[in-house]
Amino acid sequence: MTIYYEIRIAGLVPPAALCGFEQLTVEQPTETMVRGPLPDQAAVHGLLARLESSGVQLMRLRRQNDGPARGSGRRAPDG
Numbered sequence: 001m002t003i004y005y006e007i008r009i010a011g012l013v014p015p016a017a018l019c020g021f022e023q024l025t026v027e028q029p030t031e032t033m034v035r036g037p038l039p040d041q042a043a044v045h046g047l048l049a050r051l052e053s054s055g056v057q058l059m060r061l062r063r064q065n066d067g068p069a070r071g072s073g074r075r076a077p078d079g
Contacts, residue, residue, distance in 0.1 A: 002037040004064040005044065009034065010057040017054035021047055031059065 009032040018024060024036035038044050044061075051058060 002039050004035065004037050006060075006062045006064055007034040007047075007051075008032070008059040008061075009051065010059050013051065013056055014054050017050050017056065018047075032056075035064075 011031065012028050013026070013032045013034070018026065018034065021034075021036075021038075023038075024034050027033040027035075034047075038047065048058070048061070
């Protein structure tokens with residue numbers, strides 16, 4: 001079962017950090033909000049590891065129970 005997550009990150013995330021996670025949407029006003037489905041815990045940990053290696057500061061990770069997030073954001077780059 002795919003679970004939707006919302007990840008808040010201080011500052012802007014380099015596009016390369018999200019390559020391979022094209023199912024996610026990204027909003028970047030003054031902080032980055034990444035939302036979308038991840039198929040399992042391994043995918044969550046893989047994304048978090050990539051964000052950490054990019055040097056960004058994770059502010060919050062929230063599991064969403066209501067399915068796809070509302071809002072307009074750009075899609076993560078294909079990788």
